[in-house]
Ligand code: SRM
Ligand SMILES: Cc1cc2nc3c(=O)[nH]c(=O)nc-3n(C[C@H](O)[C@H](O)[C@H](O)COP(=O)(O)OP(=O)(O)OC[C@H]3O[C@@H](n4cnc5c(N)ncnc54)[C@H](O)[C@@H]3O)c2cc1C
Ligand code: SF4
């Protein structure tokens with residue numbers, strides 16, 4: 006029960022985000038073609054703006070990292086780890102994803118936080 | 123090796139201390155001894171009054187014993203020197219201690235002059251010069267309610283401020299007919315007086331105190347020569363300062379007729395082994411009661427002692443300060459005493475300020491100025507005078523309230539020799555070299571040049587110089603849009619045009635790197651839109667937009683959105699108002715009239731946006747682009763149709779213009795306004811494009827701005843007909859869209875446009891670049907291809923799909939909660955949300971939002 010099918014890849018928007026509800030959790034899901042995972046999932050709640058908005062930010066890269074910029078106050082969150090690049094104390098959970106037969110699956114358990122030095 | 127010289131310094135005030143530092147720096151071997159008359163080592167006398175704001179003795183200290191020890195300087199406090207034996211080269215203190223010297227430096231400063239009024243020596247008759255004086259004032263104030271300052275000069279008013287701050291009812295008594303007679307003219311003095319009285323300080327001018335006797339209701343009574351009197355508990359003398367030249371007298375050095383130890387350009391007294399610096403020194407028959415010239419003398423003396431060739435050549439005595447909260451400035455020949463000079467005066471009874479400039483006969487140079495109530499022009503004026511720069515043709519623009527025409531004398535207009543910080547003698551050239559050597563912000567520059575660390579008066583000018591220097595370099599190295607594109611916005615625009623690029627991905631793969639970011643994506647989306655005008659929510663563009671553009675609405679702090687239909691020129695029918703009202707009611711939206719003459723509906727959830735917009739569009743409304751970097755509103759006054767003064771139909775014109783430019787995307791948002799006559803009720807001169815009706819047509823203004831840094835628009839053309847008006851606006855806007863940097867409003871664009879207004883006129887009116895045909899064609903394309911983005915969106919099921927909170931569920935965002943306030947909703951605060959979660963519904967009147975199931979369009 007820990008992988009959740011949130012629907013077809015076609016429901017996602019290339020190079021942008023949508024939000025999925027998994028076990029009462031709001032999860033921001035991003036589809037970025039031509040990258041290792043293609044689909045990335047992090048918490049949708051922006052702990053700085055205190056609103057469920059991360060799925061509506063602009064995605065891009067900062068150096069090697071894929072990031073989303075919060076639409077409220079523009080802090081960057083790493084799509085792989087959920088780490089907030091401006092203030093690691095403000096990091097959000099990240100979730101594993103996989104694509105099977107055109108459907109997108111999200112693991113409902115957040116990834117273990119990789120401690121940041 | 124030359125034997126180290128034995129230098130003895132008398133006085134450890136600001137200047138004496140500066141000398142010690144300079145001397146140690148230029149001669150690490152010298153044997154330096156300091157005799158400090160006060161109990162405290164050097165402290166910041168200039169900021170003495172901040173003692174009453176809570177600053178401590180330590181805060182004011184300029185040095186410490188440890189610091190002097192580490193510099194290998196011998197210092198003795200409370201050593202008052204009474205005599206100098208020039209033959210033996212030694213000095214004798216009050217206690218009888220003797221100190222020898224090779225070179226003696228007198229830095230004894232000055233003392234407050236106490237007029238010989240009978241009764242002036244009583245316990246609560248005080249002066250204002252040292253920390254000890256302030257401590258006495260403080261303790262005396264404990265048993266007092268009223269204080270009088272005798273002397274309405276600069277220091278007297280500062281002292282009055284201090285008394286007021288301690289909580290005393292304060293009076294100022296001045297012998298002359300006006301305040302600050304040295305620095306201000308009569309009118310300036312009068313205005314200053316009025317302002318100070320408004321602040322609750324009583325001012326008595328033309329009053330000569332004849333005696334101080336016991337009072338009847340308060341401690342003392344001052345009797346005046348006109349048989350009036352004033353009662354008080356404290357008397358504070360601030361009737362001028364006198365140089366401490368007593369040592370010069372006993373040592374038989376040459377003194378000035380009215381005091382002061384005479385020095386030459388090297389700061390030597392009549393005995394070449396003895397120097398005098400600071401306020402005790404008299405140079406060219408002048409005493410200098412400011413710290414900057416004293417510091418300069420200290421540098422000169424230190425230089426001369428090691429064989430250097432600095433010399434003292436006088437100092438400018440201009441001052442700018444805030445007295446009792448009133449800004450006052452005095453520059454050069456404030457009293458207009460120069461021969462054949464002319465005065466230009468601006469007096470503003472509304473903003474309550476007075477400004478005068480004194481010009482030479484031909485009006486080409488500035489000789490002096492008086493500013494009361496507003497010293498914002500001080501730095502510019504001072505630089506004109508000090509650098510003997512030619513004034514603009516209409517010098518009045520330097521003091522008139524900004525009409526947009528005053529050439530800003532920014533840092534970059536000054537010559538390298540211009541002195542920026544007179545306290546530390548830092549020129550613009552010094553700042554430039556500091557930046558060349560790697561200083562990369564204001565803080566760095568301050569640290570390595572010391573600029574602005576003295577009186578602080580130069581802080582604003584310093585910032586302007588540093589900013590313009592950094593900018594001039596910064597822009598060169600750093601106008602790249604971001605790490606993904608090594609191009610400026612303008613260069614990207616060219617690339618898009620030249621290569622006919624239509625998508626972000628194409629541009630990125632050809633000219634960029636990485637995946638883009640929130641800086642380059644919206645900028646490029648705007649370039650693509652103003653070049654090709656394709657629908658912004660088409661698949662290739664949708665991920666480029668800021669969330670506001672993606673969802674065609676403005677995100678609010680809680681993740682909900684606002685809805686702003688276009689109301690061209692603010693003209694709206696009753697039916698229109700009713701529709702908006704009904705929709706707001708049905709969806710329970712908060713309503714507010716905006717500053718842009720239209721109605722903003724707040725609190726819409728993402729999934730409600732298409733439904734709300736469908737209803738608005740069915741009723742004939744269009745998107746207001748409140749979210750886009752595009753036209754906001756064309757504000758309008760009611761104009762000639764109704765208004766008895768109107769000379770043209772401003773509403774009709776504003777509607778036509780709003781409809782023309784409503785689809786245009788630009789580097790930043792832009793705003794227009796049309797006023798029906800010169801009364802300017804639409805505030806057109808604060809807009810990117812402003813239009814004011816005249817008897818003969820329209821006056822066009824460009825590049826104004828409200829907001830964070832207001833700028834008055836520049837007059838671009840007068841009395842033009844509607845056709846010409848539209849042509850000019852088309853071209854100005856298109857030229858702006860093509861050449862401005864990302865997120866640059868027209869005002870900043872204009873300020874950075876080489877050649878400025880004249881250049882823009884030549885491009886737009888005379889077609890000097892030969893691009894007008896292209897600008898016109900481009901604008902016509904945009905106007906012809908306009909479509910309401912919301913109309914297109916609700917017609918496209920693909921686009922509507924985006925307006926769902928969750929891809930996999932019809933639920934709503936439970937974190938968006940409203941409470942009722944003043945009969946409308948507002949977002950719940952964090953604590954209200956918490957209480958709501960804990961089921962405490964009774965206390966938290968959370969509003970039910972679910973009026974209508976939302977995703978009906980999806
Ligand atoms: C709604 C409104 C305030 C109001 O309740 O009256 C408003 C609201 C916002 N303004 Fe404004 N401004 C509003 C009129 C103004 C005005 C007055 C005017 O237009 O006459 C100004 C000064 C005039 C000017 O721009 O020159 C103004 C200067 C700004 C600025 C500063 C721009 C500048 O150049 O300094 C910003 C920030 C920015 O754009 O970067 C800003 C940004 C904003 C934003 C977009 C901030 C944001 O990102 O959330 C607000 C969006 C609220 C929303 O959801 O709709 N707003 N804002 C006004 C909408 C007018 C309209 O009908 O479209
Ligand atoms: C309240 C106030 C505000 C001011 N605001 C400003 C301002 O905004 N801008 C500005 O430029 N200037 C201002 N000034 C003036 C500025 O403080 C002086 O120009 C500066 O302090 C002069 O320094 P100095 O070393 O020559 O004299 P001082 O700082 O007076 O130092 C002289 C020292 O020598 C000592 N001394 C004198 N005789 C002997 C002796 N025989 N033996 C031993 N020691 C002796 C004195 O006790 C004193 O400590 C202000 C002054 C005051 C009081
Ligand atoms: S002034 Fe500030 S708070 Fe007010 S609407 Fe504009 S941006 Fe928002």
Ligand code: FES
Nearest residue numbers: 543545576577578
């Ligand atoms: S002019 Fe006084 S600190 Fe610069």
